Amino acid sequence: MATYVGLLTWTEQGIRAVKDTVKRADILKANAEKANCKVRELLWTMGPHDALVIYEAPSDEAASGLSIALGMQGHVRTLTMRAYTREEMAKIVAGLS
16 A cells, blocks of 8 residues: 545535535545555645645555545645655665665
8 A cells, every 4th residue: 555645625615514524524535445545644734735634545546536525526636646655765775776
């Protein structure tokens, strides 16, 4: 499983329905499980993004599918980044000359 970080920004629809944001987070976790992904953390933030989600997915395709499905609901725009653990980064830099 690979780790991903999703930065979430509310759309106009999302901010209008902000009172349901915790319920929508529960739906995201359930949808992640159906896609063979696991949400490790979901946090609401202040600043240019309104929330972030850290999750594991078996592939880039599964991670992309989860982000697209989330965006299709219309409440947030997503920015997804692949994240590397210490061990993964050690392997990456080990091959550098």
